[in-house]
Amino acid sequence: xxxxxxxxxxxxxxxxxxxAFYVGxxxxxVHTDVRNGDYRWLTVQHPDQPSLQLGLFKPGPPVHDEATAxxxxxxxxxxxxxxxxxxxxxCRAAYERLRAIGVEFTQEPMNRYGNVDAGFRDPSxxxxxxxxxxx
Amino acid sequence: MSVDSASQxxxxxxxxxxxKDRMDAASHxxxxxxxxxxxxxxxxxxxxxxxxxxxxxxxxxxxxTRRIERATALLRDTDRxxxxxxFDTGWKSLGTFxxxxxxxxxxxxxxxxxxxxxxxxxxxxxxxxxxxxxxxxTIAVSEKRRREAADINGPEQKEVP
Numbered sequence: 001x002x003x004x005x006x007x008x009x010x011x012x013x014x015x016x017x018x019x020a021f022y023v024g025x026x027x028x029x030v031h032t033d034v035r036n037g038d039y040r041w042l043t044v045q046h047p048d049q050p051s052l053q054l055g056l057f058k059p060g061p062p063v064h065d066e067a068t069a070x071x072x073x074x075x076x077x078x079x080x081x082x083x084x085x086x087x088x089x090x091c092r093a094a095y096e097r098l099r100a101i102g103v104e105f106t107q108e109p110m111n112r113y114g115n116v117d118a119g120f121r122d123p124s125x126x127x128x129x130x131x132x133x134x135x
Numbered sequence: 136m137s138v139d140s141a142s143q144x145x146x147x148x149x150x151x152x153x154x155k156d157r158m159d160a161a162s163h164x165x166x167x168x169x170x171x172x173x174x175x176x177x178x179x180x181x182x183x184x185x186x187x188x189x190x191x192x193x194x195x196x197x198x199x200t201r202r203i204e205r206a207t208a209l210l211r212d213t214d215r216x217x218x219x220x221x222f223d224t225g226w227k228s229l230g231t232f233x234x235x236x237x238x239x240x241x242x243x244x245x246x247x248x249x250x251x252x253x254x255x256x257x258x259x260x261x262x263x264x265x266x267x268x269x270x271x272x273t274i275a276v277s278e279k280r281r282r283e284a285a286d287i288n289g290p291e292q293k294e295v296p
Contacts, residue, residue, distance in 0.1 A: 078151075
């Protein structure tokens with residue numbers, strides 16, 4: 001057991017849709033998917049990074065009241081959640097592959113000071129930068 | 136008459152975000168309301184109002200801030216001629232670019248260029264550095280010009296009751 005960040009969560013508008021996106025398109029794996037009534041604890045992980053789980057949570061009861069849930073849904077849909085970064089070995093190849101299967105890119109791959117980055121969003125509106133770091 | 140954007144339909148907000156993303160990706164292009172409305176799949180009348188409710192600024196003003204942000208980055212990070220940067224970031228004339236740039240940032244393109252790059256942001260991924268320098272345009276450019284003109288001309292300009 002090592003110390004450090006183990007799980008970071010995102011809000012998504014629909015957990016089935018998010019699962020199809022993160023697992024079916026980005027290639028993550030399901031780590032935990034358990035339900036208790038309306039509540040569903042769903043986390044995925046990158047195949048190369050088993051130490052970190054990415055939680056895909058739907059705002060709503062019993063954790064949030066309806067007004068809070070609506071605010072959270074609006075924030076996500078407006079793309080106002082903090083930036084997320086996915087490290088890749090080959091940004092251009094990943095871009096071509098993901099675009100071909102319908103990932104919504106917001107920015108084509110660009111060279112910046114030796115790094116290559118592209119931008120995409122998940123179906124809910126969470127924004128990712130995909131960065132190939134200079135080697 | 137402030138409208139709480141939290142009351143807007145998240146599905147609509149997600150589609151408005153798509154229009155904003157498209158402006159971000161190609162801020163040098165023309166983005167008339169009918170084009171943006173088509174991206175968001177709403178009527179033109181509905182679009183401008185909904186966009187402002189969602190993002191706090193009218194769509195054309197948002198586009199201006201993105202153009203200025205991009206021009207600022209190019210002025211800072213490249214040694215390309217200012218004329219070329221003006222045309223590349225979506226302006227039809229150097230004069231309009233220079234005037235709008237000064238109105239929004241308070242500085243001329245050449246003086247921004249003369250100042251050194253923001254070294255303190257060197258550890259932030261470059262794609263986010265640019266956003267950190269986005270101008271915060273809370274009022275219309277025309278209103279900004281009007282207020283500055285009023286400041287320069289002083290109170291004598293006021294009508295005496």
